[in-house]
Amino acid sequence: MQSASSTGTQRSAKAQKFHRLLSLPTVDLAALRELLWSGAPEEDPKVRAQSWQMLLGYLPPVQDRQPSGLQKKREEYEELRRRHYLPVEAEAPSGDVDGAILRQIRLDIPRTSPGLPIFGHQRIQQLLERILFIWSLRHPASGYVQGINDLATPFVVVLLASELDCLPEEINVDAASDDTLDAVEAGAYWCLTKFLSDIQDHYTSGQPGIQQMVAKLREIVHRIDQKLYDHLEEQGLDFLQLSFRWMNCLLLREFPFPCVIRLWDTYIAEPLEGFSSFHVYVCAVFLIYWSPQLKQMDYQQLMLFMQKLPTGKWRNQEIETLLAEAFVLKSLFHSSPNHLNPR
Amino acid sequence: MAAVHEDDYDYLYKVVLVGDATVGKTHLLSRYIKGSLPKNPTATIGVEFATRTVPLAVGGTVKAQIWDTAGQERYRAITSAHYRRAVGALLVYDITREGTFKSCTKWMEELRQSAEPDIVIMLVGNKVDLVEKDPSLRQVYFDAAHEFAKLHGLIFEEASAVTSHNVKYIFEHLLQEIYDQTSKRREQQSIDNSNMVGGIQVAAIGPKNDSCDNSC
Numbered sequence: 001m002q003s004a005s006s007t008g009t010q011r012s013a014k015a016q017k018f019h020r021l022l023s024l025p026t027v028d029l030a031a032l033r034e035l036l037w038s039g040a041p042e043e044d045p046k047v048r049a050q051s052w053q054m055l056l057g058y059l060p061p062v063q064d065r066q067p068s069g070l071q072k073k074r075e076e077y078e079e080l081r082r083r084h085y086l087p088v089e090a091e092a093p094s095g096d097v098d099g100a101i102l103r104q105i106r107l108d109i110p111r112t113s114p115g116l117p118i119f120g121h122q123r124i125q126q127l128l129e130r131i132l133f134i135w136s137l138r139h140p141a142s143g144y145v146q147g148i149n150d151l152a153t154p155f156v157v158v159l160l161a162s163e164l165d166c167l168p169e170e171i172n173v174d175a176a177s178d179d180t181l182d183a184v185e186a187g188a189y190w191c192l193t194k195f196l197s198d199i200q201d202h203y204t205s206g207q208p209g210i211q212q213m214v215a216k217l218r219e220i221v222h223r224i225d226q227k228l229y230d231h232l233e234e235q236g237l238d239f240l241q242l243s244f245r246w247m248n249c250l251l252l253r254e255f256p257f258p259c260v261i262r263l264w265d266t267y268i269a270e271p272l273e274g275f276s277s278f279h280v281y282v283c284a285v286f287l288i289y290w291s292p293q294l295k296q297m298d299y300q301q302l303m304l305f306m307q308k309l310p311t312g313k314w315r316n317q318e319i320e321t322l323l324a325e326a327f328v329l330k331s332l333f334h335s336s337p338n339h340l341n342p343r
Numbered sequence: 344m345a346a347v348h349e350d351d352y353d354y355l356y357k358v359v360l361v362g363d364a365t366v367g368k369t370h371l372l373s374r375y376i377k378g379s380l381p382k383n384p385t386a387t388i389g390v391e392f393a394t395r396t397v398p399l400a401v402g403g404t405v406k407a408q409i410w411d412t413a414g415q416e417r418y419r420a421i422t423s424a425h426y427r428r429a430v431g432a433l434l435v436y437d438i439t440r441e442g443t444f445k446s447c448t449k450w451m452e453e454l455r456q457s458a459e460p461d462i463v464i465m466l467v468g469n470k471v472d473l474v475e476k477d478p479s480l481r482q483v484y485f486d487a488a489h490e491f492a493k494l495h496g497l498i499f500e501e502a503s504a505v506t507s508h509n510v511k512y513i514f515e516h517l518l519q520e521i522y523d524q525t526s527k528r529r530e531q532q533s534i535d536n537s538n539m540v541g542g543i544q545v546a547a548i549g550p551k552n553d554s555c556d557n558s559c
């Protein structure tokens with residue numbers, strides 16, 4: 001694999017395709033979706049960041065408009081920061097609802113780390129605090145829900161790696177200027193906002209979005225792996241128990257962080273109706289992947305195994321197999337929708 | 344004393360860990376089960392599960408199925424479903440944050456609604472270590488919590504997951520109390536019902552067999 005510094009001299013075929021597309025005066029978003037679906041080139045952090053930002057509506061696809069478009073979004077974010085964050089920045093959280101949100105965010109930030117040391121850095125922690133707090137105030141129907149802190153991390157990492165032109169694991173926060181971090185913060189805020197807009201009902205009262213996804217997962221597994229389904233039923237294992245975190249944190253806690261980034265390439269590239277329906281198929285394939293082992297386990301073994309799946313050594317290759325299988329599964333069910341009729 | 348085998352037990356008790364977010368539920372559980380604090384602590388999402396088989400001081404061996412729940416309000420709809428059939432609870436607050444103690448009333452009501460009606464609740468004031476370092480951090484006085492516990496029929500103790508202070512005690516005292524209360528009830532009931540413990544059928548497990556005589 002090439003290092004970030006050697007990009008430009010000898011690009012991989014994959015990177016070349018991206019560059020060709022992204023250098024056009026107007027980027028064909030449908031073509032970009034298709035490319036990104038199969039994963040961004042790992043050796044070229046700028047390509048991934050550009051693709052994510054463009055498909056999430058942050059970076060304009062028309063090149064001429066990019067500088068002014070980004071400028072406008074950054075100013076908008078600056079304004080949000082002034083209005084919402086500045087008044088509370090230096091103070092202890094107040095006793096009202098906003099204060100409670102800020103207090104919880106501050107408690108969660110030090111324990112937000114997808115295995116990367118940069119999240120222990122004070123500058124990154126402050127950046128994350130602002131993103132989460134402002135997002136929560138702007139989305140009062142859900143407010144801050146634990147787990148959203150996790151979901152912000154891929155955007156911070158991908159954008160920061162791009163700004164510093166290095167691989168995610170090589171990020172040196174001290175090397176970043178204030179302006180660089182401000183750009184990352186605004187970008188991560190808008191990307192997170194767009195990304196979550198498809199799944200806001202995951203985090204509203206009663207978490208209806210998650211309940212629906214769990215019901216759908218259950219139905220899919222019932223259809224395609226009846227033996228596993230029956231075994232889980234027999235053991236009294238509830239699908240909500242086994243998949244709640246998968247839905248709530250979009251599998252972010254189940255894989256090594258680089259795999260999550262790769263997974264999200266595809267999620268962000270999913271068609272406009274949103275990635276959340278595809279996510280359920282990924283979860284189904286992921287669950288069935290373990291089927292041979294699961295069918296040998298009793299309730300307690302199942303619970304312990306499922307909450308700490310042996311994915312520590314997973315690479316992109318395993319993720320891509322899951323994605324390919326999920327794609328087939330989705331096509332299958334979409335061509336005969338009655339398969340998924342909840343009744 | 345002989346080692347207790349994980350699957351050699353007389354009773355199965357389901358216990359839940361509840362309380363506001365970030366009071367230290369997962370830390371207490373990790374300290375009790377693994378003897379150490381979590382390596383990469385993260386907020387608990389939904390519920391997590393652990394078990395431990397414990398020889399009681401009186402009454403035999405108990406397998407505790409412990410459910411660690413997410414404390415944040417938003418997760419209540421999901422987590423309260425897991426209270427069902429729980430015979431014991433550790434209700435945890437943070438002695439340096441009064442709000443977490445005030446919430447205990449709400450938690451207690453929820454437990455009594457959704458779990459077994461005669462659930463045994465152990466009220467735990469966590470983070471004693473912080474107060475030992477700096478007494479001015481204390482926001483909930485021992486006596487106030489003790490009074491609250493007495494009023495509502497809870498057992499009470501302060502603890503610290505960080506120093507291990509009282510950690511083993513709070514879990515095992517709760518298990519002993521569950522045993523004592525259920526065996527008292529059992530004595531009042533007919534022999535026929537003796538294999539029902541807090542609503543969980545443990546017929547297949549039953550009273551310990553003869554091999555117990557050697558190890559007890």
